[in-house]
């Protein structure tokens with residue numbers, strides 16, 4: 001079963017069998033999963049997809065498993081919210097929030113990539129799952145490994161938010177904090193991956209893992225009524241998600257499930273870690289690694305593995321990249337919460353803050369469809385809001401105390 005042709009080097013085009021490898025042995029380029037699209041087109045239709053349960057596996061033929069998934073069976077199919085209040089506030093006509101802040105089970109889009117990677121790891125017969133993470137991947141790997149009954153090792157920068165740390169530890173994983181930033185963690189993990197036969201979801205299983213992100217895009221298209229959005233704004237850490245969203249739109253077009261069209265891809269980063277956006281603005285396709293310093297810790301990757309391809313994705317599609325400061329991130333988190341009742345983490349503040357800027361700059365036209373990718377949940381990054389929300393009053397439990405408070409509140413209006 002399965003429609004995977006094999007792996008292929010993105011740089012020199014050399015082909016490889018579907019093994020747990022991620023780098024071309026000849027040119028060190030990254031490997032990408034290639035499918036037999038003619039066969040997929042013959043078996044996959046809109047009707048077939050919509051007749052299946054509402055989870056990411058309704059697009060199984062476009063995912064790199066040989067058989068049905070064995071873990072993460074309920075992941076995906078999060079809401080696409082028509083955001084009328086936020087649209088009014090931003091002065092645009094057709095705005096949507098793709099809301100993975102409520103992703104099952106660990107409240108970020110990383111549940112999608114991990115569901116694919118761990119199912120694949122089981123097909124490859126690994127008994128230990130591992131990852132280098134900025135937080136959300138740690139949560140998703142620890143939870144998925146627990147439910148699969150597999151051992152796991154999770155490596156993180158030591159200074160992550162409490163919510164991300166606890167939301168990993170609770171699953172009984174082997175959590176290792178590293179003194180350093182994500183790029184240090186990743187370097188160490190590459191060495192560990194050479195030494196131990198473990199399934200590092202974002203290292204040796206990276207080609208398979210990254211394919212899980214495509215389901216975020218398939219769902220957007222299906223939920224729009226089998227229509228490509230005209231503009232999509234995507235947060236970037238390593239730059240994988242934005243390239244896979246593009247791939248998801250191209251695939252649906254290629255197999256005839258959606259009419260040909262153009263989606264402008266916009267990438268969002270925090271000013272304190274914006275190597276990809278800086279390159280786009282400079283008009284170069286080579287980025288310069290940076291040392292991250294931002295409250296958007298989940299996006300704090302200073303040397304992004306897919307940075308080069310993320311830049312290409314934006315510029316080829318007619319999109320652009322933009323960045324926001326920590327203050328703008330917090331403002332955008334509050335704006336989304338107050339207009340749409342959605343509590344996103346700092347990464348979502350980056351995405352919405354950047355969307356607002358791009359609309360003001362005229363780079364995203366006000367009369368076109370716009371999808372804002374909300375990829376994580378605010379309960380995990382509460383530190384960002386500490387001391388930044390209005391203080392609430394505390395009173396005794398007498399009615400006249402409350403009435404006095406009301407009078408005072410109304411007099412301030």
Ligand SMILES: *Cc1c(COP(=O)(O)O)cnc(C)c1O
Nearest residue numbers: 136237238239240241347375376
């Ligand atoms: C990992 C992550 C991203 C983006 O990841 P890429 O490395 O660019 O694929 C976006 N948002 C959140 C909340 C994340 O955890």
Ligand SMILES: [Zn+2]
Nearest residue numbers: 009012024027
């Ligand atoms: Zn190669």
